[in-house]
Amino acid sequence: MVAIALPIYGYYRENISSAHAAVSTVGDTEFDLGYLLKLSKSEALVAVQGGVTSAQDIQNIPFLILDQLEGSQVVRAKAPELGVEVTDAEVDAALREFILGPPPTEGEQPSEADFQQARLSYLDAVDMSAADLRKRIEDGVLVEKAQDVVGQQVPEVQEQIHLWAISTQTEEQMFVVLARLRSGEEFIALAKEYNTLAADLDLIGPSLDATSTPATEGDATSTDATSTPPVEDPEANEPGELGWIPKGALTDLGDILFDLPVGEISEPIEGTAIYLVDERDPARAVDETFLSVLRQDHFVDWFQEQRDEVGVERCFEVPFADANSDCSWQYGWLLERLF
Incomplete structure (x- = not known):
């Protein structure tokens, strides 16, 4: 009985327990290793299907995902102070544009059936849940609206x-x-x-x-x-x-x-x-092109201040960064399961 239990415990510790390890904490919100793995797998599939084959680019995906998760959560924490909120209708519109692209200026518009079929095909192709995709789109809309509000603080x-x-x-x-x-x-x-x-x-x-x-996911905030x-x-x-x-x-x-x-x-x-x-x-x-640059720059400064105020603690790093770190094993664990 003991001989059977030990392998089961080893599997639990290696896979299930490890997946619940926190890789980032933003204020009171915690992101665990399993969630990061899930999003990284989807993003890796998108990258490979888009022609990205560099091992370095693929290995950087978890860090990019963490940047996005932390960034959108910082903005979410500060959104009430900015008077920014996102409606279901805004998320629906952004999701539709993400899946189908910008609506045609003339001719027949894609039907709801066309959209749903394309959405399901995308979710299947990148192995992502509908809830996760919607959350990513919502984050994108939120950050974009925050950028607009903060950017307006720059005088014209x-x-x-x-x-x-x-x-x-x-x-x-x-x-x-x-x-x-x-x-x-x-x-x-x-x-x-x-x-x-x-x-x-x-x-x-x-x-x-x-x-x-x-x-965040898509073009809305890039x-x-x-x-x-x-x-x-x-x-x-x-x-x-x-x-x-x-x-x-x-x-x-x-x-x-x-x-x-x-x-x-x-x-x-x-x-x-x-x-x-x-x-x-x-x-x-100010010329419109320069005004856009100044507004982006101002948002970056604002974001860094809010990031420090909200508090972001990351426990996810490349192993050779610190051989004695408690935050170096997570990266190897994730890469082993990325594909």
Whole structure:
């Protein structure tokens, strides 16, 4: 009898008991290893069916899922303070769009039967329950609405600078530019000579870190913070002209460049770029593209503050991070069962 009981206990400890181990606690809400495994399996199926075959990408899925779970739960905890709530009708609409895509602008609309069939096919393909999918969609709608509310705190009229840049391929070329400036040549004329607009755009970008933004299933809350936003109307700018730019839309050079007095040239940045502020406007309407970047950035700052306030404790890490950690075995346990 004892010989039979021991294997049963071993199975219970290895599979059932382990699945109930907490991997993250957000405020009073706990997410366990079994739930993370279930969502990771579904996401892995989506990734593989979408052509993702990199082992590293697949192995990162549990961490992405945890980021999403923690992020949406932090927002959920703070939603009442923002006056944000999600209705069943909003979830229904978002779920329908997630399954069928945006509704056609003309022609016959998909029927309810079409939607239900497509929904069941999706759930079967990714091995996800209807309740889990709906919860993920609801989280997405909630985060999106919170982003909108928090983003509205960013003023549409702000102080801005009109910026020019000279960028060269080498430091030797920059020495030549500096010598020509010292000899009395005009900065803007040299900027037009040395720069192309494509090169200028690489100098400006959002300070948003995409990996820190809470994201959820589907496209509702995804943001692309890796692309460089255009500067006002790029086709209208002269070579070397970066245009009117609010402070938060600059890269980590923002404080240096924004504090430049009008008419003063910056010191060389990394040896190959110099800047000139030729105008400053204390109250100028922010270009819509930059306004979007500023709102995303503001939401990230807000989210980090709320995350610290709500309290997030994670117990899930790659084993080699700390050989003596009590939170390193969960990752290996999950990967063994992911497929």
